[in-house]
Amino acid sequence: MATPTPTRVYTQGAGVALHMVPTEGKVFSTYDDAYNFYKRYAYHAGFDVKKSRAKKAFHEVCCTREGKHVSKRTSKKTGCKAYVKLMHNFVGGVVSSRVMDVVELQHNHSLTPSPSAVKKMRAHKNRDDTVMQFVDTIQESHVPL
Numbered sequence: 778m779a780t781p782t783p784t785r786v787y788t789q790g791a792g793v794a795l796h797m798v799p800t801e802g803k804v805f806s807t808y809d810d811a812y813n814f815y816k817r818y819a820y821h822a823g824f825d826v827k828k829s830r831a832k833k834a835f836h837e838v839c840c841t842r843e844g845k846h847v848s849k850r851t852s853k854k855t856g857c858k859a860y861v862k863l864m865h866n867f868v869g870g871v872v873s874s875r876v877m878d879v880v881e882l883q884h885n886h887s888l889t890p891s892p893s894a895v896k897k898m899r900a901h902k903n904r905d906d907t908v909m910q911f912v913d914t915i916q917e918s919h920v921p922l
């Protein structure tokens with residue numbers, strides 16, 4: 778008798794430094810700060826992120842393989858649930874800070890943190906200057922002194 782295979786989940790490898798891992802309650806002053814933090818984590822963990830819902834009260838950034846309305850035959854999207862939810866704190870009607878309110882680190886697909894994969898990703902997204910600069914920063918930071 779075959780036992781049903783439990784849903785497999787994937788998270789970052791042991792090589793990802795703990796201080797890079799998003800945690801609930803972490804505070805950022807701007808959306809870009811929060812987005813870049815998650816982006817950096819994703820870079821090391823081996824997935825890609827995209828900006829998702831943007832509401833007055835919160836913003837969400839999710840794995841590019843999320844997607845509820847995707848057919849089973851669609852190749853890339855797996856309905857992945859990995860995302861972070863950034864709740865806005867308001868002071869005088871203006872967003873003063875953003876807090877990681879929900880952090881879902883589990884993916885339903887394997888993660889591929891290989892430098893060549895990231896380079897390919899970069900080649901396909903060469904209009905995204907922010908990401909490119911960001912990747913450059915990461916690479917520079919890996920140069921031994």
Ligand SMILES: [Zn+2]
Nearest residue numbers: 840857859884
């Ligand atoms: Zn994912």
